[in-house]
Amino acid sequence: MKTAKRALAIHDISGFGKCSLTVALPIISACGVETTVMPTAVLSTHTGGFTGYTHRDLTSDMRPMADHWKSLDLKFDAIYSGYLGSFEQIEIVKSIVSDFKTENNFFLCDPAMADHGRMYALFDMEFAKKMAELCSLADIIVPNFTEAAFMTGEEYKEGPYTKEYVERIIKKLSDLGPKKIVLTGVYFDDKQLGCACCDTAAGEIEYCLRDRLTGVYHGTGDVFASTLCGALLNDMSLKAATQTAAKFTCGSIERTLEITPDVRYGVAFEGELPRLIKELKRDE
Ligand code: PXL
Numbered sequence: 001m002k003t004a005k006r007a008l009a010i011h012d013i014s015g016f017g018k019c020s021l022t023v024a025l026p027i028i029s030a031c032g033v034e035t036t037v038m039p040t041a042v043l044s045t046h047t048g049g050f051t052g053y054t055h056r057d058l059t060s061d062m063r064p065m066a067d068h069w070k071s072l073d074l075k076f077d078a079i080y081s082g083y084l085g086s087f088e089q090i091e092i093v094k095s096i097v098s099d100f101k102t103e104n105n106f107f108l109c110d111p112a113m114a115d116h117g118r119m120y121a122l123f124d125m126e127f128a129k130k131m132a133e134l135c136s137l138a139d140i141i142v143p144n145f146t147e148a149a150f151m152t153g154e155e156y157k158e159g160p161y162t163k164e165y166v167e168r169i170i171k172k173l174s175d176l177g178p179k180k181i182v183l184t185g186v187y188f189d190d191k192q193l194g195c196a197c198c199d200t201a202a203g204e205i206e207y208c209l210r211d212r213l214t215g216v217y218h219g220t221g222d223v224f225a226s227t228l229c230g231a232l233l234n235d236m237s238l239k240a241a242t243q244t245a246a247k248f249t250c251g252s253i254e255r256t257l258e259i260t261p262d263v264r265y266g267v268a269f270e271g272e273l274p275r276l277i278k279e280l281k282r283d284e
Pocket of ligand 1: 012014019020043045046048083112120219221222
């Protein structure tokens with residue numbers, strides 16, 4: 001008998017704009033994985049291009065939630081953190097990893113804090129250093145080039161990239177200490193875009209590139225990392241899970257191209273869920 005897996009997703013909940021928990025919860029659940037959520041803050045929208053959003057900080061609830069779960073002896077097959085709002089929240093996530101990480105589960109850290117050469121609103125370079133500390137505890141990290149450069153002190157460059165630059169960034173990321181790395185936003189020409197993945201124990205870098213789509217949509221990093229988390233919990237290899245996550249993200253973007261009035265509104269991943277479910281069920 002297959003037993004259901006359980007993930008703990010630690011992100012904010014941005015009411016509108018499809019990112020963080022409003023993406024992680026439906027996607028990981030669709031992967032057949034029970035999803036426990038720890039909301040770190042509640043906002044009316046994400047901070048990527050909107051102004052005037054509401055923000056209720058939930059930092060003081062995080063440790064008590066974790067303590068309650070400990071008292072219930074809950075176990076998680078994955079701990080998945082994304083956007084975190086402060087140094088204090090990063091410290092709390094470290095303590096949660098220390099409480100719930102075992103040899104049999106994984107900690108996936110998406111250092112969601114920057115893109116296109118700039119930190120997100122409200123963050124500075126000190127925050128990137130702090131996030132690097134959290135990434136050093138992770139089994140898997142999923143940075144884009146901006147996050148990777150800011151965490152390692154490497155110069156940020158716009159693509160197209162060279163293999164040397166990609167490999168240098170991956171080497172520096174692996175020096176931080178994570179076991180596996182999926183670097184997003186990799187491209188060597190203007191036709192294809194994708195990821196480089198590396199299991200640092202084996203050292204080999206594999207590329208998953210797909211035909212490039214036009215447009216830059218908000219929340220695609222969260223869609224990708226959530227799918228990666230769900231696919232890994234379906235016992236896929238790092239490369240297969242990366243391919244599944246890339247396909248799902250591209251499919252979601254393609255659906256969005258036809259319907260969205262605004263890139264800040266996120267991607268239309270909902271219509272892509274049945275195909276993802278079918279893909280993950282192929283062996284049953
Ligand atoms: O997915 C990134 C993200 C998550 N949560 C909030 C954000 C952002 C990116 O801007 O603002 C609140």
